[in-house]
Structures are given as C-alpha cells and as structure tokens.
Amino acid sequence: MSQHTNLFVPSFQTDQDEEVQSKTETQTLNGGGSSVWRFKGNNAAKEAASVSIKSVLSRLFDSCSKDLKKTILPLGHGDPSVYPSFKTSVDAEEAVAESLRSGVANSYAPGIGILPARRAVANYLNRDLPHKLKPDDIFMTVGCCQGIETIIHVLSCPKSNILLPSFVYPLYYSHAIYGQVEIRKYELLPDQDWEIDLQGIEAIADDNTIAMVIANPHNPCGNVYTHHHLKKVAEMAKKLGIMVISDEVYRHTIYGENPFVPMGIFTSIVPVVTLGSISKGWLVPGWRIGWMAMNDPNNVFKTTGVVESIKDRLNISPDPSTILQFALPNILEKTKKDFFEEKNLTFRQNVDMMFDALKEIPCLVCPKKSESCTYLVMKLDLSLLGDITDDVDFCMKLAREENLVLLPGEVLGKKNWVRISIGVELSMLEDAFVRLKSFFARHVKSPTT
C-alpha cells in the first residue's frame, strides 16, 4: 500500500528475535574465566517508560494475530509521513540537500544551537508576536521532545509539582516521573470545546507548583484555544505564580474555523516557554529538530536562573544535527502556503469521513469533530459492550481480533477513551471502520446479559 516502509510497525517475529530468545536462556554464563557477566541493565526508566506511547503500542502490536487474513492497521500513533498522501514540501527537501552539499554544516554546533537557526526561529515566531523574540531567546532542540525533557528537568526540585492536562502527550508524564516532579492532572471540558477547567487548576495548585503545560492546538482533542480563553489561562497562571509551558508543535495543522493564537502573546501577563518543531507541520518527525522559545520581556526566566539552567542542560545533551540546523532558515522561510493548505485539506476530509462513520458505532462517542491535529478521540460507552472491561481491554481485543491498533486513552491520562489517528490513507480509515463495526457487532451486549 505505501511506498515507504513503516518503520514503526513491527512485522511478525523475525529470525533475529528467535536468535535473541534462544541466547537469553544462557545469557548469564560468559564461558570465560568468571562464571557470570558482571553487568546488567537497570530499571531506572522502567516506570517512566511504562506510560510511553511506544511501550503501549508494542504490547498492542504483539497482540495482533498473524493467523488473521488482515493487514495490521496501525492507527494508534500519528506519523502521516509514511503514507504517499503526506509527503513533505519540496522546498524543505531542497533546503536540507543544499545544507548537506554546502560543506559548512559538518561540524559540531553549540549546545544552544547555531545562530542562523535561532535567528530564523525568532523571525518565524515573531510574525505573530507583539513582544519580539531575539535569537538569544531561542534554544534549538532535538525535536519538541527534547524541549519537553529539558524544561521539566530544569524546573524539577524537591517536592515540586506540575499541572498537566488529562489528555496529555505522555512524554510529559514520563519526564515528570523520571525527574521526580509530582504530576497533578487538570481536566479539559469536552462540552466546552475542550477548554481548560480553570477552577480545577486553582484548586490543585499550591506553593510547590512550578508550571502548567498546555497544548495548543491540542493533541489529541483537536481543538484550538481562543484568544479569550488563553488570556484567562495567562491570568490564572500569574495569580498562581507559575509559568506556562505551551506546546505548539501542531500550529500548522489546523483545518477548522478557530485561528491559532500563540501563547507568547500574553507574555506581558505571565512568562511563557513555547515548545515547537517542524515534525508535525512539515511531516518530517524523523528529521529531529525543534526549539524552545523564552517569551519573557520582563526577564523573569533570567532572574530566576531558568535560562542559565537550560543552557547548562543543553551543554551536556546531544544537539540536533547541524545539517538540519543549517537548513532550518530556508525550511521556515521558503515553504509555500499551498503545502500546508493541501495537507490540511486531506486531514479535514479524513476527519469528516471518520467522524460521520463513527455515528454508526454507538459504543464510540466522539463529542467534537477535530479542527486540528491528526486524531479523533472517542469516549467508550462500556454499558453497550458485553465483555469489555475498559479502554485497554477494548484495544487489546481489537488488536487480537481485527489487527487494528488504536491507542487506549489511559496512556494519555484519560481512562475509557480511545484515540484514532486520521493521518493515514483514507482507504485505511474505511477499512478501520468496517473492522470496528464488526468488532462492535461481536461484542455488543445482548438484551439478556
């Protein structure tokens, strides 16, 4: 179906797996002078990784069945770039090729990133900002992921806690767990366009709260916050004395009516760290380049030592490839509007199709059609299902019986919801719908039970 290999989806067991398995039985004997190997892996990341999308998906892929005459439909994670309908822009490809051939991008870069890249990101973000960013306010990161890791670890201190939405990108959970920052979840309100429950925020914050994280546009809910709502968020954060970390990685994936408003607009009210990357907007998550932007005209981040701490941290971490850093100015400046518009039109068609189709599957209730990002979230109506206990059980059985992989909401902090990725070929969504329908028919509660 696709011309790329989907590197994320495992094929069924390979020769190599069998080899590793047979060796595992004899692994502790080294055959040499001493009878055992003196090293082994530790479990430091175990708890943090157990809530990652990757670990949950690999369990679901393992449940898929080779005996079914059905291909695996991987709709649990979002990576449209593997499908022919979602190619990156030619301008971006040209920019990378030019950077590669220039011969000037073969060296190490400073920990904070090279100046041309930082200046380009500042200019790009400044298009929408009243308080202009300077190149010094930008740090280059290995995708948005490293921005998440960096800011959480920089802020972590004994007893600290952080406010995360439930429906969150799970890497925030993982790094909070790994950095020993207590997680306090706040609610998003499905009946109010998924707005943030600000009263709830006030109730859970205390003197040890360091930050609140928002995602705008929101993965996976698919909403885009209004200017009015974001202003209230800024005022609440100011009242609580906390910074706002705004994950805007999906700012170019909007196909509804609400326009994107960057959180950095409200920086005269509250200091804002904006996290971004080209992964989603340009359909190149494998290129691994992103940024952190310190929106802070009042110098709060400097006086509190946050900026220094970020620099220290980035000095001891891997950097995004210099080739990509050097290509970034051209990527940001030269990509044409048409590229984003065409891609978003395709997402919109996919969402329209799936949202309407889901109405025929009563156990999956979708409160709002997505207007951004590449997912739909659905609440499971368990009262209609005979032998399904929760979202994880639903996804496991679906994988086993239909080779269809969806993401259980639990991974995103929302039990008994399910996320489906619409950033795939339309034919795959049609196929998924047929499989969901027959799965529902098999598990629907009969009147006698």
Ligand SMILES: *Cc1c(COP(=O)(O)O)cnc(C)c1O
């Ligand atoms: C994909 C995603 C990220 C990670 O982005 P990368 O640039 O691939 O590291 C971060 N936050 C959200 C909300 C995402 O969806």
